[in-house]
Amino acid sequence: MADEMTLPKGELMRGKRGLVMGVANHNSIAYAIAAQLAAQGAEMAWTYLPDMERRVRPLGEALGVKLFAPCQVTEDASMESAFAQVEQAFGAIDFLVHAIAFSDKNELKGSFVENTTRENFLRSMDISAFSFVDAARRAAKLMPNGGSLITLTYLGSERTIPNYNVMGVAKAALEAATRYIARDLGPKKIRVNAISAGAVRTLSLAGISGGRTMIAKGRQWAPLREDTAPEGVAGCALWLLSDLGRSTTGEVVHVDAGFHIMGLPEEGEEG
């Protein structure tokens, strides 16, 4: 678990304010990112799924989060209200973290072509891809001085991964959306990037059949021969969200112990 106490402290985010969307519990990638941002002096607002407040609020309070707003991304009124609260609390913001995805777990197994329904295809796209477009548009209105947006994606967008199915298609849309948003918002000095994280043990991963295999194969085959560390993902987020990342936009950065470069595993390590 990322813990603010164990992270190196610094000033890279001092004076910056922003919104983190997608903390569900202490295993969430958004939580690891938020802990890193807090350790570097950022001021944050968090949104959470309405029924998760009891779990989320104590985690945020421990990191000094200034505002908690419920947000169901499929509902315009809920998004409207969340961003209005952020505007009221902060006025302008400098960054946005989007770490939200959902698909029916019954369709995250077996045959993609046989098991994918129209209803879940559209819902997965809505929550996992369109919500970033919607959040980016709203966040940009609060960024008169420029800013930085990030979202979280996975290799299943570029390559087929067993059981990842419709989420892979949604992540491909999310990555393409990242490039289009980066193009549109670049002239306003707003940078937009995606982090392609290796498999990390979270609530979302638990919904994917064979999620454990994704972690185990990563550890076995990746060049670094280790799990993707949430702190490593958070470190990349810090680079992209701080001024260190000032010339990078429209990028998909892999933080996966190098797993994505492997065509085949080493001989004798296939099993």
Ligand code: NAD
């Ligand atoms: P998580 O379950 O902790 O986070 C997912 C978040 O999405 C939760 O906070 C949940 O409340 C939120 N969410 C789902 N539906 C929502 C809705 N309708 N409205 C508002 N919020 C909603 O899991 P995580 O693994 O930290 O996921 C964060 C992001 O990282 C996701 O985009 C996920 O696809 C991506 N990612 C995860 C992994 C991994 O292995 N865990 C790898 C690469 C990318």
